[in-house]
Amino acid sequence: MAEKRTGIQEENTSRKTDRVGIILMVIHAFFLMAAIMLFARIVYIQLTFKPDPRMLSAVKTRSIKTTIEPERGTILAHDGRILATSIPMYQIYMDCTVQKKAFAEMRDKEKGKEKEAEWLSKAKGLSKGLSATFNDKSADEYYKSIEKGRKSGNQYMKIGRPVDHGQLLKLKELPLFNESGYRGGLIVKKIDTRKYPYDALARRVIGHVNNNSETNSTIGIEGNYDYTLHGKEGIEWKKLTDARQRIPEYDSTSVAVENGLDIRTTLDIDIQDITDRALRKRIKENSNIEGGCAIIMDVKTGAIRAMTNLMIDSNGEPREIYNYAIGRSGDPGSVFKLATLMTLIEDGYVKSLETKVPTNKGSWTYNKKTFTDEYLYKWPDTQISIIDAFKISSNNVFRQLACEHYEKDPDRFIRKLYEYKLAEEYDLDIKGLARPVVPGPGSPAWSGTALPSIAIGYTVNVTPLHIITLYNAVANKGKMMKPYFVESFEENGKVKKRFSPTILNGSICSKATADTLTRALNKVTESGTGSALRSARCKIAGKTGTAQIPFTTKGSNGKDKVVYKDANGNRQHQATFVGFFPADNPQYTAIIVFYSKLSRGNLYGAFGIPAFKTIVDEMYALNMIED
């Protein structure tokens, strides 16, 4: 019996084991089949299957390549104030057709119409906001154009004018524009724009571009340092995350963007502003003025603190149109006498400024040509000291002295002028320096009367920059500094490259000669042609200069000829005043030049004196000149 029970029990147990085993086998077989099918499917997909291209493009994660535009470097004044910077502006467009199709295709037509009406009602609110922002159209006009755009299918309707960032944020709060682009239709196009906080101040020096893509400008620092300011484009690859967001994909082909370097200039914007106002005011006081320029230079370093160039435009307004300061090379006139006197003193031909020379009653003949001098004609004595001749700007005295001592060796005189860098085209920080011309013996411009002509500042062509550089050297005790505009390249406030002051000539004259010349220049402003500067807030040493500008006109035979006066008696003048201050401890050298229109009127060197005095007085009052 027990065996039979055991046999049944064993049978029962064996049946149970078989049942579990069978279930497990079935599950195992199922998974085994699934695995085999999976394996077969993988092999099929890898070797045979070609997916639908549209499905592939929608599902496959693609990296997109974007070019990152560099930020253009900022141009800074000497003290870090911004002269030029890049700020994006934004042009708004609107896709008037957003959601129109979706509303029209809604199953519930009534609901679709409701939604459409709601959208149009928001468009009314938007129109009010746009009208208030742009002030170019009424709210009604804006709404009508949006409605018309929606009907005609306009997906890129321009709205208003470019706006700045603050205005864009306000626009994004308006109805419709405060929703996503697919619902509200807002399209924003970023426009990289160059901005100048001081408007046209020093425009010819700073330059002007509209944006960082403009590469054909050659004006000023913007033009000459475009490569430094521009920076280098970067390349970024972006991939889609699982959440369909774009993030950078860093691989070897990504290139980091290099923003442009900032340029710190030598300009002092306050001095620039003072100079601009003084020049502008003086130009407006005389309708015969074509234009003028002014330069302020730091004595010790040669740094240009201000350069203003104003030319009367077609509306009669003075504007920064042409760079006279470096671009106009012409006869400098009597200011050149300093170079003549310097040469005479250095060569030992003039041992004392008190040395007297005969006046000849203002008439002197050389190489069969008679030169008259009205100042000498009026001089009460038959002799005149060199310092007095300098202060009244006598032409004949300097003609006589130059011819007396350099007639046999004019080359020596000319070589000295070359030492003063008057014939040098400096490597300036901005383009456009006109070529100076100092003719020597043997050159086509040389003639029998070239020497006496050069001695008083004719027959030579130099720019106002050359003249101020010469006077600056005298102020600096004979050390001639090269004028420069750029102090350093910076990146995020750190200096990447610094430009030090450069010496053009370590000693164009001895310190004793420089002191003697300063005494002569002081005499001019104390009791000479520049005596109107006596009342200036600090002592100025300087020289006036008047020159007639040669111009081209038609001769009687119809051919072009260069004359100083045409058949109708019209002439053109250049009036200059150049000097340094304070005279006893010079810190700045300045030059002011005015150019007259072609007319019968005159323009004398002293014309620039009131503007010069204003500049000095205001700089003094604003503590820009140390005691």
Added chain:
Amino acid sequence: MAKIGKTLKNLLAATARGELLLRMRADKYLAHIIYLFVLIAFTLFVNLKMDETMVRREHSRKVLEDTKIFHAQKTFELARYDRISKVQEMLERSGSKVTLPQKKAEKLK
């Protein structure tokens, strides 16, 4: 060839019976398999988190750029009021009698 045939036959038989891993003594490497599984899961998790961080970073970059633009805009607007002649104009327009100083400021020693 016969050996290869026999091995294949044993392989198929073991797979059919569900004894393949046991025959291969895979139980000895169970810890390694689990470790590998955890490692892969962790890597996937970290990659996901990295993606999320990158998305936040991109968002922050946009906010930073907007802020920079806003700052540049305000600096530009402020610089426009920095000009001496502009200040003088504004003072004149408002009827003020304040002008540029006529003499230097006295320094207190």
